[in-house]
Amino acid sequence: MWFLTHEGIDRYNGKQYTHYSLTANGKLLNFFPNLNTLQTDTAGVVWEIGKTGHLFRYNSLQDKFELVCDFASKDKSNSGLPLTASFLDSKDNNILLCTKNKQYLFDIDTHELIQLESPIKEEITYIAKSTNNQYFLASSHKIYCAKLNHGRLETIKHPELDNFHIVNYIYFHPETQMLVIGTLLDGIYLYNIHSRQLIDVHNGLQDINVNSIIASKENENEVLIATNGAGVYKLNLGTYELTNFLNADHNHSNKMNGNIINDIYIDDDQKLWMAVYPIGITVYSEKYPGYKWIQHSYDNPNSLIDNQVNYILEDSEGDIWYATNNGVCCYRPSTKQWTNLLSTYQHDTPNQNHVFISICESRPGIILVGGYMSGMYKIDKKNMTTQYFIPQTLNDDTIKPDKYIRCIYKDWDNLIWAGGYYNLKSYDMDTKEMHCYKMDFPITYITNKDAHNLWIGTINGLYQFNKVNQELKAVNLDSELGCINTIYQSKKNITFIGTHGSGIWIYNNYTEKVTNYHVNNSALISNNIHCILSTLEDDLIISTEKGLTRFKTKEKIFSNWTKEQGLMSTSFNQAAGVHTRDKKFIFGCGDGAIELADTVTLPHQFKSKMVFDNFRLLYQKVMPGEKGSPLKKEIDDTRHIILNYDQNIFSLDVSSINYDNPSNIVYSWKLEGFYDEWTSLTNNNRIRYTNIGPGKYKLRVRAILMDDHHLLEERSLFITVTPPWWATFWAGILYLIIFILVGVIVLRYLWLRKDRNNSKEKIRFFINTAHDIRTPLTLIKAPLGEILKNENLSEQGRININLAIQNTDNLSELASNLINFEKEELYTSTVYVSRYELNNYIKNYLEQFNLYARKRQINIIFETNFESQEVWLDRNKMDSIIRNLMTNALKYTCQGGNVTVQTQKNKSHWFITITDTGIGIPANEQKKMFKSLFRGNNAINLQITGSGIGMLLTYKLIKSHAGKISMSSIENVGTTFKLAFPIKSRKYNYRIFKKADVIDPLPVIEGNPEELVKEIKNKPVKTHAASILIVEDNMELRTFLLHTLSEDYHVSDVGNGQEALDFIKERQPDLILSDVMMPIMNGNKMCNILKSNIETSHIPIILLTALNDKESIIKGLQTKADKYIVKPFDMEVLKANITNVLANREIMKKRFSQFKFNADEVSDDPTVSLEQEFLLKATDIIKSSINKEMNVENLCDAMNMSRSSLYNKIKALTNDSPSDFIRKVRMNEASILLKSKRYTVSEVSDMMGFSDPKYFTDTFKKYYGVPPSTYMKQN
Secondary structure, eight states, rough: EEEEETTTEEOOSSOEEEEEEOEEEEOOOTTTTOOEEEEOOOOEEEEEEOOTTTEEEEEEEEEEEEEEEHHHHOOOOOOOOOOOOEEETTTTTEEEEOOOSSEEEEEEETTOEEEEESSSSSSSOEEOOTTEEEEEEEEESOEEEEOOSSSEEEEEEGEEEEEEEEOOEEEEEEETTEEEEEEEETTEEEEEETTTTTEEEOOOOOTOOOOEEEESSSSSSSEEEEEEESSSEEETTTOOOOOEOOOOOOOTTTTTOEEEEEEEEEEETTTTTEEETTTTTEEEEEOOOOEEOOOTTTTTSSOSOHHHHEEEEEETTTEEEEETEEEEEEEETTEEEEEEEESSOOOOOOOSSEEEEEEEEEEEEEEEEESSSSEEEEEEETTEEEEEEEEETOOOHHHHHEEEEEEEEEEETTEEEEEEEEEEEETTTTTOOEEEOOOOOEEEEEESSSSSEEEETTTEEEEEETTTTEEEEEOOSOOOEEEEEEHHHESSOOOOOEEESSOOOETTTTTEEEEOOOOOSSSSOOOEEEEEEETTSSSSEEESOEEEEEEETTEEEEEEEEEEGSSSSSEEEEHHHHHHHSSSEEEEEETTEEEEEETTTOOOOOOOOEEEEEEEEEEOOOOTSTTTOOOOGGOOOOOOOOEOOTOEEEEEEEEOSSSSGGGGEEEEEEHHHHHHHHOOOOOOEEEEEEESSSSEEEEEEEEEETTTTTTEEEEEEEEEEEOOOOSSHHHHHHHHHHHHHHHHHHHHHHHHHHHHHHHHHHHHHHHHHHHHHHHHHHHHHHHHHHHHSSSSSHHHHHHHHHHHHHHHHHHHHHHHHHHHHHHHHHSSOEEEEEEEEHHHHHHHHHHGGGGHHHHTTEEEEEESSSSSOOOOOOOOHHHHHHHHHHHHHTTSSSSTTTTEEEEEOOOSSEEEEEEEEOOOOOOGGGGGGTSSOOOOOHHHHTTTTOSSHHHHEEEHHHHHHTTTTEEEEEETTTEEEEEEEESSOEEEEEEEOOOOOOOOOOOOOOOOOOHHHHHHHTTTOOOOOOEEEEOSSSSHHHHHHHHHTTSSSEEEESHHHHHHHHHHHHHSSEEEEESSSSSSOHHHHHHHHHHHHTTTTOOEEEEEEEEESHHHHHHHHHOSSSSSEEESSSSHHHHHHHHHHHHHHHHHHHHTTTTOOOGOOOOSHHHHHHHHHHHHHHHHHHHHHTSSOHHHHHHHHHHHHHHHHHHHHHHHHHHSOHHHHHHHHHHHHHHHHHHSSSOOHHHHHHHHSSSOOHHHHHHHHHHSOOOOHHHEEEE
């Protein structure tokens, strides 16, 4: 419902109001006192057409009224209130607007405003339209009929409409084709537009202004007329009968409350909505029963004495008694007369208390009433006299007088029972016998259960009183009932108990079954049940503090009647109700009493329309069209919402437009796909969900009537929460691809790791093989070296020996290539290039192949097309490339063949072409040329030896050198390889890479190694020659070293590192010469152990190894070895290194023996610093005990060393015995003290621990050559 007020527009959904202010040009519009009109177009859009010339249209997307036309600004000639009349033609979607002398047409769709050509020059005040597209325009005295034709109003003459006395309203009724005309002075006229008959309605509201006319929905021939002061009238257009329909009744609060009706409207549920000035909105409905509201009328003695009705009784004569807060009233329906007793006006009470809460007829014509007093009044109805008496006449001091008498009841035995604050009393009116029973709690209600028992209601539960044995016992209904307000015992022996706070309890007296209804499990509107009355159909009418409820005992359905349904007074009082013999219910309340027929029925079918509103995202209301809003239309018109993944917190309000029972409608909903259970019923109309995951959902909402849980309506809304891009289907495909790729990479990595481990095993094998190859190479090359050195050879002999030595070196390099080949499989080789002149490099390298070529009678031809070209190349890699290609060319070329090497160049590249006239490569196998271990079938058939490694290694080396290789071959004709390399490349490292020095190999001796060893060890050696321990697992090489070094040194030998450690424990050599790769314990580990032990750290160690790569050399030096020599090596160089190491040791001994060291000058050499640290420690220990007795045993204990170990260590470092070292330290300290000249010789002798100064003098002279006294003078 939309209501237009002076301050704007209000929208009402049955529960809540929403206000819309209207603004124009930034100013808030106020329409007082001139109300405008609200109209709807064919699309159902609400328009507000103001007399000030402002046209507003409701924008449902933005939930606001928008100004679409400012008529005054478009037509400056009109001032003040420019519009005198307006009419919205919903059929043509136009709005006809009238001013004082002009007419305009506003197009709703285009918002175009045009002035119509019209012969009408009067001020039009009202407009109506007939079904034949004719407009009726009323001025104050005349009504024009006109047709709209292309922007022009063409009038049609109707002479009957030319003369009226002030027309104040016109309305066209389409069913009867009647034009209803309201005039101020002449009343109502009817005009038939077909017969052109004008009919004057008699008694037709003369001198009464008509505000609105609408068609009745009950009778198609009737219209309702809202007047300005006469209420609402009905006019029958067939009989012309005009009757008053609704008129103000100021004597009854539940009747019409005003006569100034500004506007009326009939909804689809036949409710009549009226704008009553100045009251507001009044709704009239015939859906609910009428009732009589009995109230006190001021200064009217023939009325209810007081509006607070506490109890109601119908006596034996059918008269109605009312107990109020101001006395007692008796109403005689036969005479419609009221008699008031015991009030403040009658002065007929012995005390000032006039509040009465209980009534009982003890016998016909005798009425007992009780209130807030200890006694009761007896009223004689015949003469309306009162008498106060106290039933407890026994004068028992133990009986407390009651504060009030809440209930007076006559049982089936005609005994009067009175329930008070402290006592339950019975009174026999005939015998005057009275009994009193003490109660634990105040009594609230008394009624019969059966012939022998009474129900006693208290403020704290239900009791049963046995009249025979006079026993009172509490009734336990499995729950605390609390305060009992009323009890109704049905004829079927079912007890209905109304409580305060816990609803209604139903107790079956036979089965003792208990049922409880309350607001949380039924449609009961209140848990405070005040009165229960029975209808003729065994249903119950229940009064509560919030209204009336009809309970259908068979269907177990509650139907409610509250203020929302027109029951004006709803706060009823406890036990205040009666079902009269003339078939009426009367209920007492705080505003009098309500009387209604006992046939009253309450409707349970209601029309309802569910509306979605107030959609919120992340707790912020969003409107259609806003940035980031998922709404394209308003939420109530939306069937599907698509939300982003970060819009997963949303809410919306649901309302059910029901004007009968808005408070009795509850809601339940579920979001299918999220949680498929319906929520519990609630009157909270806000649906809220948080943290909804991506997916498709269906929100189902139900509106349910609480009376019988009847489903009024169900609506659904589809909601899709889109996943983030990383959780979409395509992202899943991407993840799958990534997962597969990761899996492939992992598998590849695992395979490579396995392959790497296998390759490492291969590397170890090749390293061992290279070691095994290099060692015999040493023995192969040794005799050649000895021959070349000692024998007189011819020139050709020297050439042949040098050639053999050179090829031995090549074989050693090939062994290195085996290792490099395996590394090539695992790592990318780094290219270190140096500058070379290309032709000179090629020519010099080819010379090593000349002798072999001559033996095979093969011609090596070198050709070039330039004189000189400097290139950058890695010599090691390029040597290996050319050697492999030349070796293959020579190997597979027959005698008499040619091998041609040709060099070429251009601006950026240089080329090498190697062509042979050999056996060639089969065409079907040429693609496998650079595969691992490839050999042609023709080469295998010819039984030419080869492994197939060379070409693969060559291919990899060329690639790592940023080069390319191409091949052409014809079987039995020859093969050509063409290599291309850049003159410069980003892949190159432009610096000279130095290889580890490769020393020429040692000569080899002949004979049985074991016999030679014995012979060498027995060979006489120089007396003071140093001792050398040779550690080598190869017997031949060990024998050769023993033989060669025995001439100059004492030599000993062992086969591995562990044997060397065992040997050193017994006897320490002056130097250790050790291989690296050995069984049981290798040389590196042995070196680490010896150098880490203070007892052996001074022994110099030279490591011999076949490992010539940089990593192996660094690893060897990190073991603190003194020298690291790569096999094969030159014996002279080895001897020179041994001599240098021993000489350095002698220098160190001399330095240490002269005490030329201190803690401030520790050497950076790790092999020296450890020894220096040892001597410093020993010296400090001696100095600390220099004036005491210090011997070798004390020094051994202080150093934690054995005597032999200490002797060997000090002897090796200083060439002194430990005792000599101790004396030397003392003498050195003595010389320092003597130089200071602060002490005498005797004092210094005593300070040095000498007991005899003469012995000190002799010892000092022995070391320094002069006595101490002379030494002091000279220094």
